[in-house]
Amino acid sequence: MKLKTLALAALATTLMAGSAMAQTAIKIGVLNDRSGTYADLSGEGSVVAARMAVEDFGAADKGIDVEIVSADHQNKPDVASNIARQWYDQDGVDVIVDVPTSSAALAVNEINREKGKIFLNSGAASTDLTGTACAPGTIHWTYDTYALANGTGKAMVDAGYKDWFFLTADYAFGHSLEENTTKVVTESGGTVVGSVRHPFPGTDFSSFLLQAQSSGADVIGLANAGGDTVNSIKQASEFGITQSGQALAGLLIFITDVHALGLETAQGLVLTEAFYWDLNDDTRAWSERFSAEMGGSKPTMVHAGVYSSVLHYLNAVEATGGKDTEALMAWMKENPSEDPVMGTGTVRADGRHMHDMYLFQVKTPAESTGPWDYYKLLATIPAEEAFRPLEEGGCPLVE
Template sequence: MRKNLIASVAFLLASGTAVLADGASDGKVKIGILNDQSGVYADFGGKSSVEAAQMAVEDFGGKVLDSPIEIVDADHQNKPDIASNIARQWYDTEQVDAIMELTTSSVALAVQAIGKEKKKIDIVTGAATTDLTGKACSPYGFHWAYDTHALAVGTGGALVKQGGDSWFFLTADYAFGYSLEQQTSDFVKANGGNVIGSVRHPLASQDFSSFLLQAQSSGAKVVGLANAGLDTSNAIKQAAEFGITQGGQRLAALLFTLADVHGLGLEAAQGLTLTEGYYWNRDDESRAFGKKFFDRTGKMPNMIHAGTYSAVLQYLKAIQKAGTDDTDAVAKQLHEMPVDDVFGRGGTVGPNGRMIHDMYLLQVKKPDESKEAWDYFDVLATIPGKDAYIDPAKSGCDLVK
């Protein structure tokens, strides 16, 4: 009888383990949104990205594999050490299954390295460096909304074709800025242009006067702003005070989103050329999503918000299809499944984790051309995903055979 009892218990334990393996491992699926919620990129992503993630959960139905879905969030303050501590705590003690958004490239690289170590999925929508799917790629790391190469192809390519063949860069002094400057410089040179010089500024600079004077005295036709958020807005405002555009130079906002234009205002931003992966006023489907988002946040979504919605939704679809939240099984589905939602229409995921989708070259309207609130852009061109992103085979990722 004792032997039979032991055998029965062993069978039940084995059966129980099998059931758990085919569902959510701890009875729930927990997603962390880790980004800047109080600093220079707070409008860029911030709490609105958390709301976008929650929208995706609700649109999916609130459960996956009959298990509840929970969104948690935190502010990493644009500091890799703070982000790393949060990520480790989430993974080690709070049963977080995946981390997403990850504004700031240095933060995203740090958290992706932790995810690789701990076999946890991260999907980056807020950071831009191509290293995430290049030399720092991970079998569990995915890059969703945009990257520096796509921005360089879009904005940089448009201005070179329009005669902007000499450039001077104002560059944010961290990984994102370096990558954006390098990618754009390569593209400018490949198309017959040249880079006269560059200067680096600290993150969250208040005074751009010395940097702008160097750009002005360079005589470059285009001043490339390889920064983002309030840094870009402040640089544009102060450039107007120095009469840079009045003197014949053009400003290229290499990472500038709808939220930034709204904060700056059409009067100051009019005529700027920029690249985004999403525009709320492009068609009926994007307008419907934009209205839902606006009703919850009081603002229209940019590509970071819409990209976060898409990333969360695709992650949940991958769990559903895999029949488990096991990291390897879900990562396999994320690599194989097509992406088809309001953001990533016809998207595919490369072996390096790069989600390849169309980007849009946009120009900021003049104030009298805007027909309604948040109607800020004319769509100049659609950039096919195959042109916007680096071929995975040339990305430098050691996962690509």
């Protein structure tokens, strides 16, 4: 009798838990650039990546109802803030993902802190997100300016390019990238001979490039991104800068940029990424599915990060059985992330997602076997070396 009651009670609890689970409805907001210079590296691809994560997680079978919404922040912090506020206050969004453009990401980060929600950033680069501006609900997933500077900057100095001149996009991201790279360069024994800040976004970089050329530096560090980087590299080749022996260091180059440049112009560039579609069978299979939905283009590391972060978040929802921010964040920081795209990773106390980074070199047209076959792997940078040490960030969450 007693056993029967116990069994019934257990059954009832399971049923209740089951029904509680069935009531869990999650709304994911993908906020990024859908029309401007970063639309190809984030944009609709990030929505597709989030959707693939929901499918692979098997949300429908687990009784979790996931809805994905998206919006265009136009790379403007004020627009991003307004959308984030509306999503949280009126539309019932539980988690915001992606958000490229550091200034916009930092704005969303503050609203997120105020509302006590979760922010899984994949697209932005500023290390402030896990430094002085770190927040209890924020995870910075894919890359940051420290990792880029550390990968590309160090590799270039080691290869003998000692004197640097920076061409910097004049906003939070560019400043952060320049600062981080300067540190790496000087620590590795190089010097910085000058820098120039260009308006964002820009079209004509020839004037800045000529200033870089007359500085006599060994290497021009491009602390910009997207269309700005593409145009800088094109124009450097046009004005004979690369031919005259000065090297270019693209500090943030995505595979979509290499695609736009063409191998003829991009060949030989050294760059740091968190993901490449052709790394192993898993990444190839995943990228194949992604391409099928995106008209043939391959995913960028930002897309990979969105997939990986959404999957980890959904696992946390399943494990904790609810949407409580504190419980979810605790789970995500205690348990390693595991997926076919970015492999294994952990989330640190300051919100930094730790995983290996890769140093690639762009292939020559002769080495490439076809469209999107662009990178050869130079080195794998272990997570602990790739990212800024926990104690150096100045994040108040780390005691």
